[in-house]
Amino acid sequence: MHTHAYGAHASDKPLEPMRISRRAPGAHDVQIDIAYCGICHSDLHQVRSEWAGTLYPCVPGHEIVGRVSAVGAHVNSLRVGDLVGVGCMVDSCKECADCEAGLENYCDGMVGTYNGPTSDEPGWTLGGYSQHIVVHERYVLRVRHPESQLAAVAPLLCAGITTYSPLRHWKAGPGSKVGVVGIGGLGHMGIKIAHAMGAHVVAFTTSESKRAAARELGADEVVVSRNPEEMAAHAKSFDLIVDTVAAPHDLDALLVLLKRDATLVLVGAPATPHPSPQVFDLIMKRRALAGSMIGGIPETQEMLDFCAEHGIVADIELIRADQINASYERMLRGDVKYRFVIDSATLAAA
Numbered sequence: 001m002h003t004h005a006y007g008a009h010a011s012d013k014p015l016e017p018m019r020i021s022r023r024a025p026g027a028h029d030v031q032i033d034i035a036y037c038g039i040c041h042s043d044l045h046q047v048r049s050e051w052a053g054t055l056y057p058c059v060p061g062h063e064i065v066g067r068v069s070a071v072g073a074h075v076n077s078l079r080v081g082d083l084v085g086v087g088c089m090v091d092s093c094k095e096c097a098d099c100e101a102g103l104e105n106y107c108d109g110m111v112g113t114y115n116g117p118t119s120d121e122p123g124w125t126l127g128g129y130s131q132h133i134v135v136h137e138r139y140v141l142r143v144r145h146p147e148s149q150l151a152a153v154a155p156l157l158c159a160g161i162t163t164y165s166p167l168r169h170w171k172a173g174p175g176s177k178v179g180v181v182g183i184g185g186l187g188h189m190g191i192k193i194a195h196a197m198g199a200h201v202v203a204f205t206t207s208e209s210k211r212a213a214a215r216e217l218g219a220d221e222v223v224v225s226r227n228p229e230e231m232a233a234h235a236k237s238f239d240l241i242v243d244t245v246a247a248p249h250d251l252d253a254l255l256v257l258l259k260r261d262a263t264l265v266l267v268g269a270p271a272t273p274h275p276s277p278q279v280f281d282l283i284m285k286r287r288a289l290a291g292s293m294i295g296g297i298p299e300t301q302e303m304l305d306f307c308a309e310h311g312i313v314a315d316i317e318l319i320r321a322d323q324i325n326a327s328y329e330r331m332l333r334g335d336v337k338y339r340f341v342i343d344s345a346t347l348a349a350a
């Protein structure tokens with residue numbers, strides 16, 4: 001099947017309308033009519049080959065929601081008409097210890113929703129800035145939010161799970177003090193989810209203008225990280241800090257805010273490294289510096305169900321396909337509260 005899509009032909013070219021093909025659904029495949037797709041900062045990193053290795057044409061998009069339009073003969077869990085989501089991966093080896101553990105995101109054979117190896121044309125995966133996608137049933141999530149919230153559910157498929165997973169792994173909850181650094185797509189979800197888990201949430205932002213907005217998202221306190229006195233007031237007090245910032249920055253300023261045995265988790269993936277942290281800040285209090293990548297499929301379903309139960313969705317700005325390039329520029333300026341979501345119906349007109 002052919003479908004309308006939006007993608008780039010080179011790292012220095014804007015995205016433009018294109019037609020791509022999708023395979024006919026195999027026995028275990030689910031075909032989805034995409035209703036909405038979020039714009040993640042990773043899309044921008046990858047379209048511009050900031051992480052190197054991008055294959056062109058590149059059709060980004062891994063915050064996909066829509067409706068099942070066909071299923072293969074062996075698909076039992078989903079039916080035509082079901083509301084579903086697809087996140088950052090569409091395949092993995094299904095056999096290794098990580099896959100067995102439901103941590104397909106850490107499988108060496110994990111196939112990203114775009115720019116991943118596949119036997120489908122053109123030889124690498126093409127993502128959700130398109131009207132249809134065909135995905136193995138294992139990587140298709142069920143959406144239990146009301147349909148009226150569907151566009152705002154899309155960002156949960158990446159921004160939601162990428163913050164939910166470390167919050168769960170490092171046991172955020174009642175009695176814990178959790179920092180969320182960077183109030184963008186990921187960060188605003190991190191604040192909402194950590195708040196719903198019962199943690200005391202402190203938002204760190206470089207933008208004075210987000211101070212009040214962060215409180216509305218559920219932060220108990222807000223720190224403007226450019227202000228050293230505000231930072232110092234939180235020294236040695238955090239159980240966990242989740243850092244979502246998309247650019248290199250000083251990690252020491254955050255490490256010194258951790259208690260003994262507490263952890264700074266990096267989820268932001270800047271194109272160039274952070275300056276190396278001071279070893280003494282780590283060893284003095286047995287502090288840990290960690291990373292985390294999205295989440296496994298069972299945990300992604302758990303996150304979607306948790307968010308449905310707690311009435312959590314993203315704060316979004318719905319856009320037309322012909323606004324994608326301008327949205328990238330606005331995202332770079334931090335000029336979005338807090339996620340752009342593409343109305344997939346507008347791809348055909350673009």
Ligand code: NAP
Binds near residue numbers: 040206244293294331
């Ligand atoms: P985003 O919406 O652009 O938000 C990033 C936030 O970081 C900004 O809103 C800003 O928050 C802060 N920031 C940006 N540039 C900064 C700078 N130069 N100095 C200090 N703070 C800065 O991006 P996103 O979609 O949330 O993605 C964030 C990062 O996570 C990206 O690198 C993305 O590739 C990565 N990511 C990783 C995973 C994973 O699995 N680990 C998954 C998805 C995305 P303030 O204005 O509040 O300071």
Ligand code: ZN
Binds near residue numbers: 041088
């Ligand atoms: Zn993403």
